[in-house]
Amino acid sequence: MTVIILTACPEGLRGHLTQWLLEISAGVYVGHVNSRIRHRLWTKVIEMAGPGRALLVYQKPSEQRLSFDVHDHHWNPVDFDGITLIRRPTERKTHNPALAQGWSKASKRRRFGRRGAGRGDLSGGSPKQSEQNRES
Numbered sequence: 609m610t611v612i613i614l615t616a617c618p619e620g621l622r623g624h625l626t627q628w629l630l631e632i633s634a635g636v637y638v639g640h641v642n643s644r645i646r647h648r649l650w651t652k653v654i655e656m657a658g659p660g661r662a663l664l665v666y667q668k669p670s671e672q673r674l675s676f677d678v679h680d681h682h683w684n685p686v687d688f689d690g691i692t693l694i695r696r697p698t699e700r701k702t703h704n705p706a707l708a709q710g711w712s713k714a715s716k717r718r719r720f721g722r723r724g725a726g727r728g729d730l731s732g733g734s735p736k737q738s739e740q741n742r743e744s
Contacts, residue, residue: 610646610666612637612653617660624652654679 612625614635622631628649629639641649646666653662661681668675676685676692686695711719 610639610641613663615661617657621656
């Protein structure tokens with residue numbers, strides 16, 4: 609069985625694939641073709657895809673019993689100890705220098721506990737200082 613999935617490809621390519629495969633959903637083609645026809649279809653897909661992306665899944669005599677080919681796709685098949693896995697690229701977050709570095713006041717309070725003797729005092733001062741602050 610052969611499956612071809614197209615994204616943002618021209619109509620001419622879709623029409624060409626319907627000569628050999630069934631379109632079961634928009635851009636998804638399924639059918640039984642031999643390896644020679646599958647190879648020719650795939651080269652035609654690569655030629656005609658333009659800005660679009662394509663994914664080919666087909667049977668292969670291996671432990672997984674299938675294989676993948678991709679064209680202009682962000683996810684790439686990678687062989688990992690005889691098993692083909694699809695590697696999705698990670699999105700790296702850029703460092704924003706405008707953000708403050710270090711611990712926030714709330715995390716410092718949670719980490720080190722409250723140091724003040726008064727009920728609402730978080731400054732770490734003596735009880736006399738906190739009474740003077742309340743009076744002023």
